Amino acid sequence: MTRYRKQDPELTRRKFINAAMGGAAAVGTLSLVSALGSAKPVFRLTPALAPPMAGDVLVHADPSRYGEPVKVSDLGLQLVRAWPQGKDKNGDPVIRDQDPTSVLAIFKYPAGQVQEPTDLNATIDGQIVAYGDRCMHAGCNVGNNDQQPGLMNCPCHSGQYDPKLGGKVIGGPPPAPLPQLPIKMDGDKIVATGFFLSRPYGYTKEEDWKAYTEQVKEVLG
Amino acid sequence: MNQWLDERLHISRLNDKFLRKAFPVHHSFFLGEITLFSLIVLIITGILLALSYEPSNSLVTNSFDPGTSAKPNLIPAAYHSALKINAMPFGDMLRRLHHWMANIMIAAAVIHMMRIYFTGAFKKPREINWWIGMLLLIFAGLTAVTGYILPYDNYAYQTVGVVYAITKSVPWVGDWAAQAAFAGQFPGAGIIPRIYGYHIMLLPGILLALTGAHMLIMIKQKHTQPQYAKRLAYKKIVGVPLITQQTPIMLLLALLFTGIVMLFAAFIPVHPVEVFGPPSSTPIPNIKPDWYLLWVFGALAIIPGFDLELLGGSISAEFVGAMVFPGIVIGAMFAVPMLDRSKENLYYAENPTNHPVRLAAGTAFMGFMLALSLAGYKPDLIEAGVLTTANANAILWILVFVVPALTYFATIGIVRLIRALREADERDAAVHSGQLGHSAADD
Ligand code: FES
Numbered sequence: 001m002t003r004y005r006k007q008d009p010e011l012t013r014r015k016f017i018n019a020a021m022g023g024a025a026a027v028g029t030l031s032l033v034s035a036l037g038s039a040k041p042v043f044r045l046t047p048a049l050a051p052p053m054a055g056d057v058l059v060h061a062d063p064s065r066y067g068e069p070v071k072v073s074d075l076g077l078q079l080v081r082a083w084p085q086g087k088d089k090n091g092d093p094v095i096r097d098q099d100p101t102s103v104l105a106i107f108k109y110p111a112g113q114v115q116e117p118t119d120l121n122a123t124i125d126g127q128i129v130a131y132g133d134r135c136m137h138a139g140c141n142v143g144n145n146d147q148q149p150g151l152m153n154c155p156c157h158s159g160q161y162d163p164k165l166g167g168k169v170i171g172g173p174p175p176a177p178l179p180q181l182p183i184k185m186d187g188d189k190i191v192a193t194g195f196f197l198s199r200p201y202g203y204t205k206e207e208d209w210k211a212y213t214e215q216v217k218e219v220l221g
Numbered sequence: 222m223n224q225w226l227d228e229r230l231h232i233s234r235l236n237d238k239f240l241r242k243a244f245p246v247h248h249s250f251f252l253g254e255i256t257l258f259s260l261i262v263l264i265i266t267g268i269l270l271a272l273s274y275e276p277s278n279s280l281v282t283n284s285f286d287p288g289t290s291a292k293p294n295l296i297p298a299a300y301h302s303a304l305k306i307n308a309m310p311f312g313d314m315l316r317r318l319h320h321w322m323a324n325i326m327i328a329a330a331v332i333h334m335m336r337i338y339f340t341g342a343f344k345k346p347r348e349i350n351w352w353i354g355m356l357l358l359i360f361a362g363l364t365a366v367t368g369y370i371l372p373y374d375n376y377a378y379q380t381v382g383v384v385y386a387i388t389k390s391v392p393w394v395g396d397w398a399a400q401a402a403f404a405g406q407f408p409g410a411g412i413i414p415r416i417y418g419y420h421i422m423l424l425p426g427i428l429l430a431l432t433g434a435h436m437l438i439m440i441k442q443k444h445t446q447p448q449y450a451k452r453l454a455y456k457k458i459v460g461v462p463l464i465t466q467q468t469p470i471m472l473l474l475a476l477l478f479t480g481i482v483m484l485f486a487a488f489i490p491v492h493p494v495e496v497f498g499p500p501s502s503t504p505i506p507n508i509k510p511d512w513y514l515l516w517v518f519g520a521l522a523i524i525p526g527f528d529l530e531l532l533g534g535s536i537s538a539e540f541v542g543a544m545v546f547p548g549i550v551i552g553a554m555f556a557v558p559m560l561d562r563s564k565e566n567l568y569y570a571e572n573p574t575n576h577p578v579r580l581a582a583g584t585a586f587m588g589f590m591l592a593l594s595l596a597g598y599k600p601d602l603i604e605a606g607v608l609t610t611a612n613a614n615a616i617l618w619i620l621v622f623v624v625p626a627l628t629y630f631a632t633i634g635i636v637r638l639i640r641a642l643r644e645a646d647e648r649d650a651a652v653h654s655g656q657l658g659h660s661a662a663d664d
Binding site (some may be wrong): 036039040041043060062063081083097099100103106133136137139140141142143146147153154155156157158159160169171172173174175176202204205 | 358382383385386387389397400401402404405407409411501502503504505506507508515518521522524525526528535537538539542569599600602603604609613
């Protein structure tokens with residue numbers, strides 16, 4: 001058999017071209033992958049990027065009152081949007097507004113309305129509650145429910161939450177309740193006493209959120 | 222001079238091969254051209270806009286409203302430059318022209334694809350061009366979405382947040398992919414330069430390359446011939462040559478079309494960046510994507526939330542609604558040429574009514590997309606009192622299935638009727654004109 005195999009120079013040339021093309025494709029893919037590797041920048045945790053944590057003062061997020069501490073008299077059944085304000089290395093105040101996951105919604109209800117599964121110890125007198133304001137579905141900011149004051153509506157795919165019941169989902173596609181932020185009064189300021197009690201938007205599992213808070217504590221102490 | 226050029230550039234060969242390309246005479250064949258003109262105008266207006274746009278999301282003082290020195294009014298540079306473009310003479314109009322053209326390009330492309338689908342022009346040998354056309358549609362959509370983000374107003378900010386979330390929802394690799402695509406965790410410091418690169422270099426480059434391939438293949442394979450060509454000269458190419466007859470028609474159409482869109486741009490405002498304001502944590506009530514993405518948005522709105530653990534990755538409703546489901550729809554559109562098993566090359570555009578199942582499937586598909594787009598209006602429907610939170614999902618789900626089914630059977634019914642009438646006509650004609658009558662069955 002082998003004796004009759006034709007040694008066709010055309011064929012070798014074709015083989016060569018095929019091999020060269022294959023080689024080029026392989027090198028190309030490899031360099032593309034390395035280029036892609038550089039596309040993702042490193043994440044550096046700065047105070048402004050940190051999540052709300054113990055000691056943070058809640059300040060207004062609304063541009064007209066940006067940075068003013070939220071007062072009890074500002075609150076009611078319409079949500080007040082706030083950012084946590086912490087301190088940087090030098091002890092200067094820094095508003096943590098670089099990660100949209102940190103934005104908060106604060107409500108004040110008449111006594112007795114806020115109920116389980118809300119963590120009542122994390123509220124102020126069982127009346128003032130604070131939640132992370134990014135929808136658990138796709139991360140839109142959740143607004144007021146205009147028809148039923150005191151409830152929340154997500155404008156994106158009509159997710160609905162009840163802040164009186166621990167941020168429970170009462171309609172629409174969101175897969176999990178809004179994360180409650182533990183707060184207390186400190187003079188006339190509202191202050192966070194810890195991290196969100198459940199995972200906020202952007203963390204698919206409770207463990208991921210726990211691991212992240214550990215990391216934050218380590219870096220920012 | 223002609224000879225001088227010809228000796229160097231072989232114009233006569235070019236002439237025979239390309240410039241004499243025959244164009245079929247039928248208005249529906251202009252849809253592709255309109256898509257092409259829109260692309261050209263988009264590139265020109267895009268270049269003009271790029272001259273004044275500042276691709277950066279670092280904060281600068283708003284020169285229109287600087288605030289006080291103690292409390293300066295800081296806005297992202299990109300948003301600031303959009304405000305500045307609006308303040309230029311005709312700047313706002315330039316932005317609107319770019320925006321309108323993008324919408325019209327996608328609309329024209331969609332209608333162009335409908336023409337191809339309903340007349341069977343996707344059949345052998347033109348399958349490759351159908352696929353390239355699909356890629357063009359997908360990349361045009363991506364280009365449009367990235368364009369939306371560039372003004373970096375609150376609308377853009379909320380949009381990019383959702384796009385980031387969708388990318389991130391891909392199991393296993395989503396987190397990495399989203400950070401790589403959007404320059405870090407949302408909203409990364411480099412997000413606008415990154416998107417700018419996509420929108421003015423990467424995506425237009427892909428679009429131009431695909432358009433080139435699309436047209437070269439079209440010239441090589443020739444258009445499908447309209448039915449009248451069969452009677453005129455069987456198996457011959459009938460039409461007007463590019464040079465000189467088609468060119469003036471094209472130019473006229475291009476100018477007329479651009480003129481009309483300019484009128485749009487002059488009088489109908491789109492995307493008022495001042496109204497949306499700079500990025501903020503205040504949501505925009507009932508924010509919606511453009512009409513061509515409304516069906517995905519609708520699907521997201523009615524798929525109930527869930528989360529499924531699978532081999533360490535999590536499959537969420539978002540992933541299913543925004544990736545898997547559109548993937549299936551687009552996959553089905555890709556598969557269209559494979560549904561046809563004919564070995565013969567197709568010469569003549571087919572009469573849709575001679576292929577009732579294909580026609581009905583096409584209209585049912587459109588009904589499906591419309592029903593899903595309607596679902597995108599769920600919050601508005603609830604607010605208007607048409608639906609309630611409790612029944613919205615159920616009713617919209619039913620519509621998503623019932624509307625296509627009804628469209629399907631209605632189309633089949635109408636086609637039957639048309640064919641019955643036509644056959645009656647033919648019998649009539651045969652009786653009255655005896656041997657003079659010719660078959661019109663394929664017209
Ligand atoms: S992002 Fe809130 S419902 Fe989809």
